[in-house]
Amino acid sequence: NAGVTQTPKFRILKIGQSMTLQCAQDMNHNYMYWYRQDPGMGLKLIYYSVGAGITDKGEVPNGYNVSRSTTEYFPLRLELAAPSQTSVYFCASRRHRDRGYTEAFFGQGTRLTVV
Amino acid sequence: DQQVKQNSPSLSVQEGRISILNCDYTNSMFDYFLWYKKYPAEGPTFLISISSIKDKNEDGRFTVFLNKSAKHLSLHIVPSQPGDSAVYFCAASAQGNTGKLIFGQGTTLQVKP
Numbered sequence: 460n461a462g463v464t465q466t467p468k469f470r471i472l473k474i475g476q477s478m479t480l481q482c483a484q485d486m487n488h489n490y491m492y493w494y495r496q497d498p499g500m501g502l503k504l505i506y507y508s509v510g511a512g513i514t515d516k517g518e519v520p521n522g523y524n525v526s527r528s529t530t531e532y533f534p535l536r537l538e539l540a541a542p543s544q545t546s547v548y549f550c551a552s553r554r555h556r557d558r559g560y561t562e563a564f565f566g567q568g569t570r571l572t573v574v
Numbered sequence: 575d576q577q578v579k580q581n582s583p584s585l586s587v588q589e590g591r592i593s594i595l596n597c598d599y600t601n602s603m604f605d606y607f608l609w610y611k612k613y614p615a616e617g618p619t620f621l622i623s624i625s626s627i628k629d630k631n632e633d634g635r636f637t638v639f640l641n642k643s644a645k646h647l648s649l650h651i652v653p654s655q656p657g658d659s660a661v662y663f664c665a666a667s668a669q670g671n672t673g674k675l676i677f678g679q680g681t682t683l684q685v686k687p
Contacts, residue, residue, distance in 0.1 A: 507674060551617075559625075562623060564620070568617050
């Protein structure tokens with residue numbers, strides 16, 4: 460019962476480096492999301508996807524890119540890491556229903572430090 | 575522009591007593607509200623939700639109340655247990671908005687034995 464799996468759990472990057480945060484879900488959910496959580500703050504939406512091949516910006520997309528080539532995977536790319544991107548990153552997925560609402564399931568998070 | 579606000583960063587209650595966590599929102603288009611619980615070094619986990627057409631939803635020890643006119647919701651935990659100690663996030667969604675959740679800042683609940 461894996462649910463939403465994020466890798467790596469921790470990472471330290473130098474300013475200007477790039478990396479990809481991996482996210483996989485095995486629940487066949489069509490909607491997937493990337494959030495970041497800064498200390499003492501709530502979660503802010505970075506990017507989201509409503510299905511394979513479809514992505515869109517959230518509240519704080521600058522400095523990030525995403526792709527969604529399959530239902531299962533939704534990687535988040537940081538091209539030129541900056542100290543402001545030091546945060547905990549959460550991936551989430553949910554099943555869309557035409558009526559009603561279904562809750563999102565979250566991964567365990569990736570703690571990223573940019574130095 | 576904080577659309578969902580949790581004005582109390584922390585709350586401490588005695589085991590067995592009631593915990594009341596509050597949340598205010600500004601966007602009248604929100605039609606679903608959710609509470610998530612988060613332990614350190616883990617992802618948030620869903621706790622309970624409520625549709626805007628209801629004013630109360632109950633699940634065991636957890637009850638969520640919604641006051642649409644005041645744009646306010648609250649989570650009641652009765653009785654509180656030490657294992658309830660965690661950060662609680664209020665979140666809201668507008669149905670036509672692809673299910674994106676807007677989160678509050680969180681309230682850290684400590685339940686003392």
